[in-house]
Amino acid sequence: MDTIQASKAAFEGTPQAPAAAREFVRDTLGHWRLNHVAEDAVLLTSELVTNAVVHAGTGIEVTCRLDVGATPPKLEIEVDDRHPTRTILAAEWAPVDTLPTSGRGLALAAMLADAWGVTYTRSAKRVWVRIELADGNGELSAPTVSAPAAVVAPVGTLHVATVVSDDHGQVVSWNQEAAALLGWRADEAAGMSLAELVAWRAHGPYALSLADTLRLRRWRGESRMRHVGGHLIPVYISHLRHDGHAIWLVVSADHRYVLTPPPAPLRREAGRRIKDLLASHRPLPELFETIAQIIHGSSGADAAYVLTRAEEGPGFGVTAGAGRTAGLVGVLAAGVFDAARKAPALVDDLLAGDVELAEQLGARSLACAPLRVSDEVVGYLVITATTPGRFDEQLTANLQHVADQVADGVRREGLAEQERAHRGRLAFLAEAGELLAGVHDPDLIAALTAQLVVPKLAAWAAVYLTDLTGLTRLAHVWHAEERCIADLRRQLPSLPNQPTTLPSLALLAENVLSFPLLTEGRSYGALVIGRREPILPLELSTLLTDLCRLVALNLHTAMLYDRQVTTSRVLARSLLPMRAAAMPGLESAVVYLPAEEGADVGGDFYDLFTVADHWCFALGDVCGSGPEAAAVTGLARHAVRLLAKENYAVDDILDRLNRTILDEGEDLRFLSLLCGEMRPLPQGGARCTVASAGHPPPLVLRKGGLVEVVATPQLLLGIESETRFFAETFELAPEEVLLCVTDGVTERRNGNRLLDDDDGLALVLAGCGGLSAHAVAERVRQAVDSFAAEPSRDDVALLVLKAMP
Numbered sequence: 001m002d003t004i005q006a007s008k009a010a011f012e013g014t015p016q017a018p019a020a021a022r023e024f025v026r027d028t029l030g031h032w033r034l035n036h037v038a039e040d041a042v043l044l045t046s047e048l049v050t051n052a053v054v055h056a057g058t059g060i061e062v063t064c065r066l067d068v069g070a071t072p073p074k075l076e077i078e079v080d081d082r083h084p085t086r087t088i089l090a091a092e093w094a095p096v097d098t099l100p101t102s103g104r105g106l107a108l109a110a111m112l113a114d115a116w117g118v119t120y121t122r123s124a125k126r127v128w129v130r131i132e133l134a135d136g137n138g139e140l141s142a143p144t145v146s147a148p149a150a151v152v153a154p155v156g157t158l159h160v161a162t163v164v165s166d167d168h169g170q171v172v173s174w175n176q177e178a179a180a181l182l183g184w185r186a187d188e189a190a191g192m193s194l195a196e197l198v199a200w201r202a203h204g205p206y207a208l209s210l211a212d213t214l215r216l217r218r219w220r221g222e223s224r225m226r227h228v229g230g231h232l233i234p235v236y237i238s239h240l241r242h243d244g245h246a247i248w249l250v251v252s253a254d255h256r257y258v259l260t261p262p263p264a265p266l267r268r269e270a271g272r273r274i275k276d277l278l279a280s281h282r283p284l285p286e287l288f289e290t291i292a293q294i295i296h297g298s299s300g301a302d303a304a305y306v307l308t309r310a311e312e313g314p315g316f317g318v319t320a321g322a323g324r325t326a327g328l329v330g331v332l333a334a335g336v337f338d339a340a341r342k343a344p345a346l347v348d349d350l351l352a353g354d355v356e357l358a359e360q361l362g363a364r365s366l367a368c369a370p371l372r373v374s375d376e377v378v379g380y381l382v383i384t385a386t387t388p389g390r391f392d393e394q395l396t397a398n399l400q401h402v403a404d405q406v407a408d409g410v411r412r413e414g415l416a417e418q419e420r421a422h423r424g425r426l427a428f429l430a431e432a433g434e435l436l437a438g439v440h441d442p443d444l445i446a447a448l449t450a451q452l453v454v455p456k457l458a459a460w461a462a463v464y465l466t467d468l469t470g471l472t473r474l475a476h477v478w479h480a481e482e483r484c485i486a487d488l489r490r491q492l493p494s495l496p497n498q499p500t501t502l503p504s505l506a507l508l509a510e511n512v513l514s515f516p517l518l519t520e521g522r523s524y525g526a527l528v529i530g531r532r533e534p535i536l537p538l539e540l541s542t543l544l545t546d547l548c549r550l551v552a553l554n555l556h557t558a559m560l561y562d563r564q565v566t567t568s569r570v571l572a573r574s575l576l577p578m579r580a581a582a583m584p585g586l587e588s589a590v591v592y593l594p595a596e597e598g599a600d601v602g603g604d605f606y607d608l609f610t611v612a613d614h615w616c617f618a619l620g621d622v623c624g625s626g627p628e629a630a631a632v633t634g635l636a637r638h639a640v641r642l643l644a645k646e647n648y649a650v651d652d653i654l655d656r657l658n659r660t661i662l663d664e665g666e667d668l669r670f671l672s673l674l675c676g677e678m679r680p681l682p683q684g685g686a687r688c689t690v691a692s693a694g695h696p697p698p699l700v701l702r703k704g705g706l707v708e709v710v711a712t713p714q715l716l717l718g719i720e721s722e723t724r725f726f727a728e729t730f731e732l733a734p735e736e737v738l739l740c741v742t743d744g745v746t747e748r749r750n751g752n753r754l755l756d757d758d759d760g761l762a763l764v765l766a767g768c769g770g771l772s773a774h775a776v777a778e779r780v781r782q783a784v785d786s787f788a789a790e791p792s793r794d795d796v797a798l799l800v801l802k803a804m805p
Helices: 017-031 035-056 104-112 176-182 210-214 253-258 269-278 284-299 355-361 393-436 442-453 482-491 538-573 626-645 650-663 760-766 773-786
Strands: 004-011 060-067 074-081 115-120 125-132 161-165 171-174 218-226 232-242 245-252 303-309 316-323 345-347 365-373 376-385 460-466 472-479 511-519 522-531 586-593 604-611 614-622 671-680 686-693 699-701 707-709 728-732 737-741 796-803
Touching (some): 004 017, 017 060, 035 060, 035 104, 035 125, 035 284, 232 253, 245 253, 284 316, 316 376, 393 442, 393 538, 442 460, 442 522, 442 538, 472 482, 614 626, 614 737, 626 650, 650 671, 737 760
Antiparallel strands (some): 004 060, 060 074, 115 125, 161 171, 161 245, 232 245, 303 316, 303 376, 604 614, 614 671, 686 728, 699 707, 699 737, 737 796
């Protein structure tokens, strides 16, 4: 299986080439999940491409090559130009702090890369660098997590072995410390080949073999050497070639701090380079990122940051970072970064004084210098290291010197960018507010939120929702590449308890960040995002925080609305029968259409139920709408049922209901009601008794197609307490149809005409001979719907009863 991945891009030899090459390398390493080495790789690429453009003046080609099958895995970056006659000087490198401006790209290669070299062909010159990606176990290392560095091995167990070999790699000198470390006596080791003693690992097209390494002038790195007992010991080697001999200083890996080079002093050149950057009118995010890279490369720190003043509050937020970062977000803990502090600060061990800041930065040592403008602190330059005591006063003073040189420019550019970012943030939030306004579905809000964030602010986003009962669920997942959504959903946990500790996703080596959805002191879930970049700039952190507040407010409104709608729906459904009663010998059909959009129940109501050996039905229309009308509907329907179950006659039901409504008070609405009962006949059909209190009279379709009105209209219910109602009786023969409607049918309007003008409803019913009850109901509904172009503004209810043979 091929374990080598490669990506290549060509650029013109213009001043824009370094920026384009940086973006290409950053994107490539993000795709390969190598964000933890991206800062060094991008800085190396920038310097080597700049050298190629300045000195060769030709088009260049950049190649990234990752060999995950190597031991340890290796990343190689090659920069090819088309000027092979321009050679690299073989002069011995001067110390970093004394280098001239030209040639510092290869000095950086010597500082940051595990190996580098130059290859010539007839048509091109190739400068390459290699970065080893292995941890102590030879496995591909993950980004550094914010944990304090392990305690180093004590000096009492230290053995500094000195091993000298000749041009052929054979040992010519072996001191007592080497014997103590590896067990071989000097006479046993003399004449042995280093190839026998060292378990050297070299993979990839430009990996150095042991023989090549021995010919280098200087080299430092980890390896393993064979003990006299046969096992391998991890060691750290400092190699120097002198007078035809290779001289090795060897210590155990636990004592590598003895031979590791001290932090390089911050060059004064860094301030000049940053001032040149400020005059180049680059985008501010790239400007701050490059400043962090320069500080990081010049100081020898594990990480470097640019902090700027937060818009609200006294804190300082991370704007850019380089080196080892821990996915920093937002404003850092106060203490060291105090707006009142006008002098640089040096902290030998953060754990001794500020544990929270140590955890945020993943560091033990810290040096910072304030960016001072007119006696106001507008930001900080910060360097950190994972081991205590890494920095000194001189380095801190140099950092302050750089900060003083660039503070005015950073402030000037920062204010301009802050204004632009503020306008952009307002525009983004306005767009989000308009998109979310009026949305009452929490799941739709979650989907819109994720799609607002991706891909503008994150590679992917997940929205967790917490409902009013406190139950949290994963509501929506969105990825910039839709094919990854299903895999991402499977890898996300069911609860966002600690999203920053989520397992590394197989899709990308993102930094996973979480923002709570909070409003009015209540949590409505969380927005979890994945970003390729190791640091979330302060302005994006502020934007996401504002967006989450807006989303939480909309979720609060949506959940309250949803609860109210659910309550209203449950109560409203209680005003209608759950199902129509089965009536042997009769076929029934109901059409019920509330006029209000989204409503389940309107001002009209119906009921159809059995009582002992007969059936009862009711069709009513309450004056008005809303909760008051619903109260009368519930009172009327349940009263009719109760009285019918007590075997009251139809006219008595209307009398008692009329008094009940009036007894409830003067504010209660009046209503029209058609109430009846049907008793089956032995020969088929039924005897019907009906009474109409202000309701449109029912119609009967006889066998011959004749339509008759079978009830006399009487006074509305709820008007006069002394009113007495009467009932009328008729027979419904087999195949005959009884149609009962509300005024939403008879008073359907088209201009100045009503549907029931000139007995219009009777004509519709007359054309329904031979149809089933359901077909009659549908024919009437179609007549109501098609009578006018505009929709009906009144509730429509109709009840069809057909006697069967």
